[in-house]
Amino acid sequence: MNNPSLKGRPPYPFKTIGVAVAFSPRLKEVLGEAIIIAAACDARLLLFHVGRKTPHHETTLRECCQRLGLSSQATRIIWQDGNPVPTLLNLCKVNGVDLLILGALRRENLFRYYLGSVARGLSRAAKCSLLLLTEPKANGTSFSKFVICGDKNPKTIHTINAAVYFGQNVGAQEITVVTELDQPGLAMAMADHSTAGQALQTKSQMNSEAISNAHDMICLCAPGKITIKEKTIPGQPGHAIRQYAESSHADLLAINSPDTRYGLIDRIFPHDLEHILEDLPCSMLIVHSRSCQTTPNRPSP
Numbered sequence: 001m002n003n004p005s006l007k008g009r010p011p012y013p014f015k016t017i018g019v020a021v022a023f024s025p026r027l028k029e030v031l032g033e034a035i036i037i038a039a040a041c042d043a044r045l046l047l048f049h050v051g052r053k054t055p056h057h058e059t060t061l062r063e064c065c066q067r068l069g070l071s072s073q074a075t076r077i078i079w080q081d082g083n084p085v086p087t088l089l090n091l092c093k094v095n096g097v098d099l100l101i102l103g104a105l106r107r108e109n110l111f112r113y114y115l116g117s118v119a120r121g122l123s124r125a126a127k128c129s130l131l132l133l134t135e136p137k138a139n140g141t142s143f144s145k146f147v148i149c150g151d152k153n154p155k156t157i158h159t160i161n162a163a164v165y166f167g168q169n170v171g172a173q174e175i176t177v178v179t180e181l182d183q184p185g186l187a188m189a190m191a192d193h194s195t196a197g198q199a200l201q202t203k204s205q206m207n208s209e210a211i212s213n214a215h216d217m218i219c220l221c222a223p224g225k226i227t228i229k230e231k232t233i234p235g236q237p238g239h240a241i242r243q244y245a246e247s248s249h250a251d252l253l254a255i256n257s258p259d260t261r262y263g264l265i266d267r268i269f270p271h272d273l274e275h276i277l278e279d280l281p282c283s284m285l286i287v288h289s290r291s292c293q294t295t296p297n298r299p300s301p
Helices: 027-040 055-067 084-094 110-125 156-170 183-190 196-219 239-247 264-268 272-277
Strands: 016-020 044-050 076-080 099-103 129-133 145-149 174-181 227-234 252-256 283-287
Touching (some): 016 027, 016 084, 027 055, 027 099, 027 129, 027 156, 044 084, 084 110, 110 272, 145 156, 145 239, 156 196, 174 196, 174 239, 196 227, 239 272, 252 272
Parallel strands (some): 044 076, 174 227, 252 283
Antiparallel strands (some): 129 283
C-alpha cells in the first residue's frame, strides 16, 4: 500500500523518523541517536525490526528503551519478517517515513558484508532520506561540521536545503558545499577531438560554470546561524569528496540520492555513491528529493 501523502512532499521537515533496529552490539547507541534527533526535529519516531519477534528480543528492546528514557507510549515498535531491504523500504513507504536512521560500517570486510549490503540496498532504492551513522553514541553525536556535495544536479539544491534544515535542528555550526571538478573525466571526453588550447579553454569554462552553479544554489539558502563555505576540489566524483570529508574531519557528509535504480552497468562501473559507501569517511545523509521544484522553499532560519 502506498501512502499518497508522500507524493510531492519535500525532503524536509522530517515529520516521521524511522530507525532500523538490529540487535547488534550498537543497539543502544543507534537508538539513543534516533531519540535525540527525533526530539530535535519534533518528529514522530517509529522503530522497525525485520525478523522474528521473540520474547528475548522484546525484553531486550523494552529494557534498552527504558534506559534511554523512551516510554512505550511515546513511540511505536513494528516487527515484520522478510528480506531486510524490501521490507524496510515498504515499512517506510506505508508509514510515511521522511528519514530512516540506521547504523553503518565505515569499512566492510567479509564478515560484515551482510550489514553493509543492507545499507547499500537501502541507499540505492529508498524513497525517503537516509542517515547512516558510523559512530553512534547513546548520548548523541555532536553534528557540528557538515560537508555537502554541490554537484550540478536538480536535486542538489534540495540536498543543501535539507542539510541546512537538519543542521539547524542539531546545532551544526559550519557547512561546506564542495564542488567536485572531474578533471580525469573531462580529459577522457576531449582527448580525441580537441587541441590543447581548446581543451584548456573548455576545461576552464566548465570549471567556472560548476563553481558558479554551486554559488547560485548557496545563495538560495537561509542558513541562519550556520556558516556556509564554498570549496572546489579536483578528482574523481565520489573519491574526491570522500577524501575531503575525511581530511576535514567532517561529522556528516550529505549527498543526493541516486537518480535511478542501479543496473548492471552501474555494478560494473561503480557510481560515485558506491565509492563513498565502500569506505565511509563519517556519518552520511542521503537526501531523497521526492519532487524537484525549480524554486524550492527556503528552510526556516
